[in-house]
Amino acid sequence: MTGRTPFLCSLVLAATLAACHDAAAPVTPADHGPYLAPVDSGYDFSLFVTAPPGDTSRLLVVERAGRILVRKHGVRQDSAFLNLTASTGGASEFGVYSVAFHPQYATNRELYVYYVANDGSARLSRFLADASFDHADPATEHTILNVPEASDAVLYGGVVAFGPDGMLYLALGDGDADVDTAESSLAQDSTSLLGKFLRLDVDAGDPYAIPPDNPYVGRPGWRPEIWQLGLRNPWRWSFDRKTGDVWIGDVGQHVWEEIDYLPAGAPAGNNFGWPFMEGDDCYQPAVGCPTPGLVTPVLEYGHDPACAVTGGYVYRGTAYPELDGVYLYGDYCSGWVRGFRLVNGSPVEAFTPLATPLVNDNVVSFGEDANGEVYVVMASGRIYRVAPTE
Secondary structure, X not given: OOXXXXXXXXXHHHHHHHHHOXXXXXXOOOOOOEEEEEEEOOOOOEEEEEOOOOOOOEEEEEEOOOEEEEEEOOEEOOOOOEEOHHHHOOOOOOEEEEEEEOOOHHHHOEEXXXXXXXXXXXXXXXXXXXXXXXXXXXXXXXXXXXEOOOOOOOEOOOOEEEOOOOOEEEEOOOXXXXXXXXXXXXXXXXOOOOOEXXXXXXXXXXXXXXXXXXXXXXXXXXXXXEEEEXXXXXXXEEEOOOOOOEEEEEOOOOOEEEEEEEOOOXXXXXXXXXXXXXXXXXXXXXXXXXXXXXXXXXXXXXXXOOOOEEEEEEOOOOOOHHHOOOEEEEEOOOOEEEEEEEEOOEXXXXXXXEEOOOOOOOEEEEEEOOOOOEEEEEOOOOEEEEEEOO
């Protein structure tokens, strides 16, 4: 994943690695801190891992091509939980990006899938699981949101999730991978949903209602779905399940990757600065960009050999108490997983960076199970869990 795309630079390589190496190996750092414990392998370009709320028996794995598979009691089931390959095949950026379960999933069986459809549109749809909770029928699809993209779009964002307030959140990329002027980006366009963080109430309307406390409700020229703006490609973002803080890994374009942070309860309507800024530096224009009021990242790092940040999660599991409160993240090209705590607003590294298990493998995502344990998802089809070294 260069600054352009989460998939393109290693699609063939990842498939080759998965075919040549069937067994995942644990990865331990030199200081005997956390390591990557093998969970499973052999997926077709795995992209995301999650679990229904309160369900400690299931772990769902999303494949880019359109299947969502389920591991039940640690065993991968033969048939897909949900198969959307008929809707997502085609170009390399098309596919299923993430899935979110309704907070009352145990009773209403509703799940929400964010995917890029065959026509290149960014689509958010609701599906219903069957009574066994082991399958969801594609025929139950109800489109919640469909955002047309340009034919050459590659920046789609990536995560849909319910917040602590019960609202559904979706962060969209600004579409265009080659922004040459501030005007060529949609991230600052109040009439577009691209490059924005959206907040929807899927329980109060069909397909959704606008939460009345969204910041741009009633403001002429603004889409009321917008919650935050100024994002380039928030490929992976998350809520801290304990505090409600928001963490965003926003992929840069030419020089800088950034991680953004909003504490729980922060006012809505924040502007993360793209394309005026990339990281802490001016981008468009290169000198004298408008910076007042922009949210700057809590962490940035440069390219070479890194290329694209993969945002993760704050660890809130029980298997590794020493990691409590550590934000875990990676980079698609560099082959490491890192973690830091915020101390007086500044990032302090929590452990020696973990090298990923295979040369040229790609950290494409992170995920959480129902217990808050954090997983590392590799494009080669391997799934790891962050665990203490024994």
